[in-house]
Amino acid sequence: MGIAAGVSLVVGLLTLLAHVLMIAWTYRDATRRSSHPAFLWALVVFFAPLFGVVLYLIFGR
Template identity: 60%
Template sequence: MSPILQGGGGALVLLFGLLTLLVQLAIIVWIYSDAQQRSDQPAFLWAIVAFLAPLLGLVLYLIIGRR
């Protein structure tokens, strides 16, 4: 059996979770700062959208959020 399947994959799962969290936070921060400069809508609303649905929020912001 693979070491990951035997219980040794806990650190790998934790690392993947932390990496995912960091990417999501980076998306939220980038959307907020970019929306302050390039959007007619309030930046905090775009940050909320990105918080609730990070990838979908990013796509929506890039399509309809920027001037």
């Protein structure tokens, strides 16, 4: 395994971690602050991570 493969692995894992953390944060925040179902907001963030968080911040709170 070369240096490029190792760097790619680390970047991929960090991206996956960020995605999971965005979903978890949105779900937890939506259960407290949103009148819409938190599960639906989590699905929006799952399918469109950055756009979904922006949508949640505009319409979900």
